[in-house]
Amino acid sequence: MSSTAGFLGAEALLRLALSPQTVAATLAVVLASVVIYLLDPIQRWRLRKIPGPPTKPLLGCLQQLRSLPLPLFLQSCAQTYGPVFKVAMGRKWVVVVANAEMQRQVGLKLRAHAVLDPDFMRGRMHTIIESNLFRASGETWRQLRAAWQPAFAPASLAGYLPLMTACAQQLAARLEAKAAAAAAAAATAGGGSGRSVSGGSVDMWRELGAMTLQVVGSTAYGVDFHAINEEDEQQRDGSNGSSSSSSSRSGGPAAVADDGYGRQLAAACGQVFRYSSAMHGSAYLRVAMLLPELRPLLVPLAHTLPDTNFTLLLQARGRLCNAVFQLIDSWKQQHIGAKGEVGDALHRSNGKADAAGADRDSAAGSARQSSSGAGVGGGGGLPGVAPGSFLDLMLGQRRQQAGSGRGGGGKKADAGGHQEHQEHAPLTDEQVAGQVQLFILAGYETTANALAFAVYCIATHPEAEAALLREVDEVLGGGGPGGGGGGQPLRLPAESDLPRLAYTEAVVNEALRLFPPAHLTSRLVPTTAAGGEPLTVGGYTIPPGTPVFLPMYIAHRDPAVWPRAEEFVPERFLPSAGPLYQSLQPHAGPAAAAGPQQQQHSAHAPFGYGSRMCIGYKFALQEAKVALATLYRTLTFRLEPGQQPIKIEASATMSPRGGLRVTPVLRRQHA
Numbered sequence: 278m279s280s281t282a283g284f285l286g287a288e289a290l291l292r293l294a295l296s297p298q299t300v301a302a303t304l305a306v307v308l309a310s311v312v313i314y315l316l317d318p319i320q321r322w323r324l325r326k327i328p329g330p331p332t333k334p335l336l337g338c339l340q341q342l343r344s345l346p347l348p349l350f351l352q353s354c355a356q357t358y359g360p361v362f363k364v365a366m367g368r369k370w371v372v373v374v375a376n377a378e379m380q381r382q383v384g385l386k387l388r389a390h391a392v393l394d395p396d397f398m399r400g401r402m403h404t405i406i407e408s409n410l411f412r413a414s415g416e417t418w419r420q421l422r423a424a425w426q427p428a429f430a431p432a433s434l435a436g437y438l439p440l441m442t443a444c445a446q447q448l449a450a451r452l453e454a455k456a457a458a459a460a461a462a463a464a465t466a467g468g469g470s471g472r473s474v475s476g477g478s479v480d481m482w483r484e485l486g487a488m489t490l491q492v493v494g495s496t497a498y499g500v501d502f503h504a505i506n507e508e509d510e511q512q513r514d515g516s517n518g519s520s521s522s523s524s525s526r527s528g529g530p531a532a533v534a535d536d537g538y539g540r541q542l543a544a545a546c547g548q549v550f551r552y553s554s555a556m557h558g559s560a561y562l563r564v565a566m567l568l569p570e571l572r573p574l575l576v577p578l579a580h581t582l583p584d585t586n587f588t589l590l591l592q593a594r595g596r597l598c599n600a601v602f603q604l605i606d607s608w609k610q611q612h613i614g615a616k617g618e619v620g621d622a623l624h625r626s627n628g629k630a631d632a633a634g635a636d637r638d639s640a641a642g643s644a645r646q647s648s649s650g651a652g653v654g655g656g657g658g659l660p661g662v663a664p665g666s667f668l669d670l671m672l673g674q675r676r677q678q679a680g681s682g683r684g685g686g687g688k689k690a691d692a693g694g695h696q697e698h699q700e701h702a703p704l705t706d707e708q709v710a711g712q713v714q715l716f717i718l719a720g721y722e723t724t725a726n727a728l729a730f731a732v733y734c735i736a737t738h739p740e741a742e743a744a745l746l747r748e749v750d751e752v753l754g755g756g757g758p759g760g761g762g763g764g765q766p767l768r769l770p771a772e773s774d775l776p777r778l779a780y781t782e783a784v785v786n787e788a789l790r791l792f793p794p795a796h797l798t799s800r801l802v803p804t805t806a807a808g809g810e811p812l813t814v815g816g817y818t819i820p821p822g823t824p825v826f827l828p829m830y831i832a833h834r835d836p837a838v839w840p841r842a843e844e845f846v847p848e849r850f851l852p853s854a855g856p857l858y859q860s861l862q863p864h865a866g867p868a869a870a871a872g873p874q875q876q877q878h879s880a881h882a883p884f885g886y887g888s889r890m891c892i893g894y895k896f897a898l899q900e901a902k903v904a905l906a907t908l909y910r911t912l913t914f915r916l917e918p919g920q921q922p923i924k925i926e927a928s929a930t931m932s933p934r935g936g937l938r939v940t941p942v943l944r945r946q947h948a
């Protein structure tokens with residue numbers, strides 16, 4: 278009886294559900310939802326008072342970005358809509374603050390980055406990515422920032438110098454060989470009688486990228502990446518870099534290297550960079566950019582039915598992940614012993630993240646097993662972690678914290694230069710792995726782009742080139758044909774030379790002004806749940822939860838701040854030019870109240886602002902200076918036809934579009 282009644286009830290319900298009225302109502306609701314979804318009226322309403330360019334449903338401003346790189350698009354918007362405007366990146370609304378002083382204020386006030394590109398990994402790899410310094414906020418950020426500090430202490434920076442110099446010298450030697458071979462070929466053909474000899478053309482951006490990857494990769498992991506020669510072999514025979522290198526070893530932290538191992542890591546890094554980008558990456562990444570709400574569906578789908586590019590990304594990430602855990606294990610065995618007291622404390626500190634990463638990716642999960650039993654030097658070919666490398670410093674600091682049975686005793690992160698003492702919990706293995714990978718991610722392309730733009734600026738400004746060569750010759754000697762240095766033998770830059778390379782540093786700073794590789798940084802107005810309140814800037818109110826872009830590219834070219842804003846004038850950064858040169862740290866007071874030089878100084882922000890300022894800026898400046906001085910000791914670079922004016926492209930970083938083709942010209946042979 279009751280089942281008959283139930284059946285009749287279900288039938289009536291079904292009839293009602295299929296009635297034309299219900300179907301029409303459902304369709305109307307679905308249609309309204311789609312329209313609401315596409316037009317995003319709530320966010321539009323919240324930002325209604327802020328001006329901005331026209332947008333398309335779903336695409337936002339992405340169509341305009343097909344014809345104009347992001348920095349130039351934002352610059353043109355600033356000219357039309359003023360210093361504060363809104364743009365839609367797909368379905369994500371962002372407020373852009375384009376004025377230098379306003380940028381500085383927002384950069385100092387807000388302390389979390391707006392992360393617009395959620396990662397696609399799962400399990401342990403996801404834990405690793407999400408635990409990096411750039412993505413962190415609040416107390417976790419303070420803990421991580423404190424853990425990074427020792428890597429940029431003066432002693433650590435001095436320790437990296439031999440590796441930086443060796444890598445730059447390796448690149449210089451490679452380019453010299455190319456120039457010499459081309460000159461010999463030209464002489465054979467009867468045309469090589471000039472004073473300086475030029476070589477075949479090279480993509481200097483790629484060459485510098487190989488060098489910076491070798492520097493940051495080797496420093497981060499503590500094994501030699503051999504990226505410079507990796508690049509060579511890839512170009513020569515299209516291999517994945519499995520053949521051995523004939524080059525000299527780099528010095529410094531990476532001296533205990535294993536050739537094949539580092540080579541594979543360099544290749545994996547290259548693949549991660551390539552396949553994480555919207556342009557070369559998986560189709561799933563592109564769909565997620567347009568429809569971020571679908572991400573919870575797309576992530577499992579991508580892992581279940583990966584396309585080729587996603588498979589390659591997973592494999593490369595897995596290799597890097599395996600490597601870092603192998604190296605951590607290797608380090609523990611070297612310094613602690615598998616069952617030592619401190620070792621136990623470290624394992625305990627890892628418990629939390631292990632639980633968080635219970636659903637592990639198999640590639641990463643197998644890392645422990647494959648590395649178990651790898652002793653110092655790794656048993657089956659696994660190299661040990663080089664002393665003084667980033668990984669070594671992080672693990673050493675963690676060991677001290679765990680050994681003292683407390684949360685460590687780092688100074689509070691450099692938020693506003695405070696020096697208060699703060700205790701932090703030791704990092705987990707996953708957190709250490711996250712920082713090591715970020716070190717490469719943050720330091721490789723940025724510095725390569727900075728150097729490529731510097732080479733372009735030097736090649737297009739003969740007076741600046743002459744001043745640079747004069748300084749390099751004076752400081753590094755070399756009295757051969759065409760060289761200065763009072764007849765001193767040519768040598769590589771040492772630590773004591775760095776303060777004397779003032780013009781070289783000014784060249785780097787001016788190139789960073791005109792072409793900041795990090796063309797913008799971001800902040801998130803904290804949500805109300807996180808205790809946030811609306812941000813007021815330039816007379817506009819920006820609601821909690823809104824991402825804010827701070828495009829340094831625009832501030833760096835503001836004619837109201839910079840005399841001859843579009844010109845390359847390194848002299849403005851010389852010590853004799855006043856306080857501009859003193860430090861890259863932002864100063865405390867409002868810049869507008871200071872003189873024009875102070876205003877310029879605060880407007881020069883290639884490394885960002887305040888407590889979230891780039892933690893690696895001293896590393897980057899040292900590397901760039903050493904690289905330029907070492908390369909220009911023996912070489913100059915002529916632009917190939919069609920390279921001027923330079924075209925830029927921008928995603929996470931800004932780079933020369935299509936690379937930078939130059940011809941290396943030998944100034945002289947090595948002494």
Ligand code: HEM
Nearest residue numbers: 411719720723724727795798884885886889890891893897
């Ligand atoms: C020319 C080279 C570089 C440029 C132009 C650059 C630029 C930047 C910028 C603009 C930021 C964001 C700052 C902010 O939001 O206020 C940043 C953050 C960061 N950079 Fe760099 N960077 C460079 C090299 C490096 C290097 C070599 C490393 C490490 C070895 C590094 C590590 C980081 C890290 C970890 C962060 C996040 C800091 C935090 O959120 O607390 N960067 N960088």
